[in-house]
Amino acid sequence: MKIYVPRDAAARALGSDAVAEAIAAEAARRGQTAQIIRNGSRGMVWLEPLVEVERDGVRLAYGPVAPGDATALLDGTLRCHGTVADIPFFARQTRLTFARVGLIDPLSLEDYAAHGGLVGLRRALAMDQAGIVAEVTASGLRGRGGAGFPTGIKWETVRNAPGPQKYIVCNADEGDSGTFADRMLMEGDPFCLIEGMVIAGLATGATKGFVYIRSEYPDAIAVMSDAVRIARDAGVIGASVMGTGPAFDLEIRVGAGAYVCGEETSLLNSLEGKRGIVRAKPPLPALEGVFGKPTVVNNVLSLATVPVILEKGAAHYAGFGLGRSRGTMPLQIAGNVARGGLFETAFGLPLGEIIHDIAGGTASGRPVKAVQVGGPLGAYLPPSQFDTPIGYEEFDRKGALIGHAGIVVHDDSADMLNLARFAMEFCAVESCGKCTPCRIGAVRGVETIDRIAGGDAGAIPLLTDLCETMKDGSLCALGGFTPYPVMSALTHFPDDFAPARKAAAQSAAE
Amino acid sequence: MTLIDSLPSDAALCAIIDSQMHLEGPLLPILHALQAAIGHVPEAALPLIAQRLNITRAEVHGVMTFYHDFRETPAGRHVVKICRAEACKAMGADQLADHARARLGVDWHGTTADGAVTLEPIYCLGLCACAPAVMVDGQGQNRLMGRVSPAAFDALLAEVAG
Ligand SMILES: Cc1cc2nc3c(=O)[nH]c(=O)nc-3n(C[C@H](O)[C@H](O)[C@H](O)COP(=O)(O)O)c2cc1C
Numbered sequence: 001m002k003i004y005v006p007r008d009a010a011a012r013a014l015g016s017d018a019v020a021e022a023i024a025a026e027a028a029r030r031g032q033t034a035q036i037i038r039n040g041s042r043g044m045v046w047l048e049p050l051v052e053v054e055r056d057g058v059r060l061a062y063g064p065v066a067p068g069d070a071t072a073l074l075d076g077t078l079r080c081h082g083t084v085a086d087i088p089f090f091a092r093q094t095r096l097t098f099a100r101v102g103l104i105d106p107l108s109l110e111d112y113a114a115h116g117g118l119v120g121l122r123r124a125l126a127m128d129q130a131g132i133v134a135e136v137t138a139s140g141l142r143g144r145g146g147a148g149f150p151t152g153i154k155w156e157t158v159r160n161a162p163g164p165q166k167y168i169v170c171n172a173d174e175g176d177s178g179t180f181a182d183r184m185l186m187e188g189d190p191f192c193l194i195e196g197m198v199i200a201g202l203a204t205g206a207t208k209g210f211v212y213i214r215s216e217y218p219d220a221i222a223v224m225s226d227a228v229r230i231a232r233d234a235g236v237i238g239a240s241v242m243g244t245g246p247a248f249d250l251e252i253r254v255g256a257g258a259y260v261c262g263e264e265t266s267l268l269n270s271l272e273g274k275r276g277i278v279r280a281k282p283p284l285p286a287l288e289g290v291f292g293k294p295t296v297v298n299n300v301l302s303l304a305t306v307p308v309i310l311e312k313g314a315a316h317y318a319g320f321g322l323g324r325s326r327g328t329m330p331l332q333i334a335g336n337v338a339r340g341g342l343f344e345t346a347f348g349l350p351l352g353e354i355i356h357d358i359a360g361g362t363a364s365g366r367p368v369k370a371v372q373v374g375g376p377l378g379a380y381l382p383p384s385q386f387d388t389p390i391g392y393e394e395f396d397r398k399g400a401l402i403g404h405a406g407i408v409v410h411d412d413s414a415d416m417l418n419l420a421r422f423a424m425e426f427c428a429v430e431s432c433g434k435c436t437p438c439r440i441g442a443v444r445g446v447e448t449i450d451r452i453a454g455g456d457a458g459a460i461p462l463l464t465d466l467c468e469t470m471k472d473g474s475l476c477a478l479g480g481f482t483p484y485p486v487m488s489a490l491t492h493f494p495d496d497f498a499p500a501r502k503a504a505a506q507s508a509a510e
Numbered sequence: 511m512t513l514i515d516s517l518p519s520d521a522a523l524c525a526i527i528d529s530q531m532h533l534e535g536p537l538l539p540i541l542h543a544l545q546a547a548i549g550h551v552p553e554a555a556l557p558l559i560a561q562r563l564n565i566t567r568a569e570v571h572g573v574m575t576f577y578h579d580f581r582e583t584p585a586g587r588h589v590v591k592i593c594r595a596e597a598c599k600a601m602g603a604d605q606l607a608d609h610a611r612a613r614l615g616v617d618w619h620g621t622t623a624d625g626a627v628t629l630e631p632i633y634c635l636g637l638c639a640c641a642p643a644v645m646v647d648g649q650g651q652n653r654l655m656g657r658v659s660p661a662a663f664d665a666l667l668a669e670v671a672g
């Protein structure tokens with residue numbers, strides 16, 4: 001009997017370690033041999049700890065499981081969901097990037113290979129550099145870190161850049177509130193990211209890779225570090241990729257609590273041991289990246305999607321999606337939702353369907369007030385915009401962004417002025433300090449919103465002007481996009497910025 | 511968190527610094543290694559790092575202070591980090607933070623009088639689907655908790671800081 005108890009950080013935060021211990025103790029008490037596998041999460045966080053028991057090749061799912069459920073679980077009397085595929089939230093997904101997450105033992109290369117792992121890499125090893133890049137380009141894959149830049153075009157620039165030393169840098173800084181797909185992938189299928197980075201190396205001639213993981217993710221750092229060691233010992237990476245290819249080795253680096261280091265040039269400075277100040281572009285990192293050498297900087301999800309593209313072919317991947325947004329996006333549904341978690345689906349699903357049908361509305365049972373998509377720099381969308389389909393251009397047309405596809409739901413108790421203030425405060429705390437509109441503007445933004453909260457309606461035009469200045473005068477999207485959550489909150493929820501009206505509405509409600 | 515009680519000698523500091531010198535761009539790994547071993551980055555280490563890397567002491571200081579993680583002074587025996595970011599706010603993180611500050615009698619970055627707990631804000635732990643979230647301590651010994659109610663927070667505190 002095999003029993004899967006996730007080691008994913010969210011499962012651990014909901015008690016999966018104690019559940020694993022209780023199951024092991026109960027099995028030992030009965031003299032049963034139970035092999036407990038600490039897998040990644042299936043992504044249904046509201047059911048975590050979600051335990052799967054495999055008998056006769058069928059994996060039955062139970063959850064949320066508490067330590068006290070161990071007896072009923074082993075008796076087979078605990079309420080069962082059937083297999084995960086019987087759960088509608090799971091059944092409705094198209095899992096390409098996340099196909100193995102939660103399915104396999106994250107640190108077993110055998111398990112990885114038994115579920116399609118390394119097929120893409122083997123195919124890439126038989127291709128020339130231009131062929132690999134052409135395949136990635138044809139898939140339509142765009143950067144999943146936020147900017148949506150075509151991955152194949154970035155790789156082509158690095159491939160054509162001269163120089164004996166090139167680098168692949170994986171951006172695993174995942175600082176956006178409401179996002180956790182990078183974390184889940186690294187904890188649940190680390191070899192997939194490694195495989196993607198090796199393929200990027202083959203395609204561009206880079207022989208060294210760095211994974212820059214934020215320090216807020218100790219579990220992901222531990223799993224990735226183990227996986228790199230295992231891959232090196234097995235000869236997947238090292239002096240010769242898979243024993244036949246060129247050299248490629250990997251190193252894990254840990255961030256130090258700076259949100260701005262998710263911006264690619266700031267990240268490169270940080271890797272070099274400098275302050276994480278944003279660099280002006282040009283030069284592009286593709287031409288002068290880390291240590292001044294040509295560098296691919298890609299998000300975890302961009303790189304981890306490459307293996308399945310090579311495995312199944314560009315046309316298969318590009319066959320999913322909407323308009324110029326090809327393939328699938330691992331959506332992260334968070335905040336005040338009944339069913340939060342990771343939902344990978346082809347681009348094109350309307351926002352409202354995700355929030356109401358898939359996530360089941362709010363956790364509190366109250367009406368949805370606003371949804372922030374794309375992290376702290378993303379706009380707040382009111383229910384009137386919930387018909388917007390998930391797609392880069394579709395969101396752009398609404399003055400919103402998909403970013404890293406975090407979807408944070410707020411119920412009607414949310415105070416949009418408070419959230420706008422937080423956006424400015426966050427920008428002030430995290431600004432790298434290079435440009436005045438961001439460094440000083442964000443501090444002024446907090447003060448101005450406090451004046452509005454104090455009843456000074458005359459400060460509203462000041463806030464609008466300040467946002468314009470920040471948009472126009474900031475070098476990167478931290479200063480440049482903070483106005484989006486602020487202005488969308490102000491535009492769609494003006495009552496929250498009128499203290500007298502807000503107080504009246506509140507007393508009327510009571 | 512502190513693994514070494516008294517301040518280490520220059521030789522011990524140099525040994526930690528040298529353990530990272532084979533890396534490309536070793537400064538952040540050095541600062542992390544010092545903090546992991548000592549609980550903070552002691553003043554005495556800065557000139558030693560500067561000398562090894564052939565940069566000025568001011569540059570080392572500038573890098574260290576840029577990042578929120580590095581501490582110039584020791585923290586309490588446990589560091590409790592409460593997420594302040596949007597998904598957690600949607601599930602009551604502001605109320606949790608108010609409760610924690612009142613309960614511990616400290617503001618953000620403060621350490622309780624008995625030296626047991628330092629309270630830090632954190633901006634997202636990737637636990638946004640089980641918000642609000644808390645992490646106690648860091649690499650290698652971290653405790654995570656999701657859907658943290660004020661009562662659950664008190665229980666967690668009692669457990670870690672006894
Ligand atoms: C303030 C700021 C923070 C960012 N944070 C991240 C991050 O945490 N992870 C990420 O992959 N990209 C982040 N980005 C985007 C990166 O600059 C860059 O576009 C991305 O890493 C490129 O990889 P991709 O093409 O695969 O998306 C951030 C950008 C800005 C301006």
Ligand code: SF4
Nearest residue numbers: 432434435438476479
């Ligand atoms: S906008 Fe802000 S974070 Fe970005 S470069 Fe300017 S000061 Fe730095």
Ligand code: FES
Nearest residue numbers: 593598635637638
């Ligand atoms: S916003 Fe709090 S854990 Fe992500």
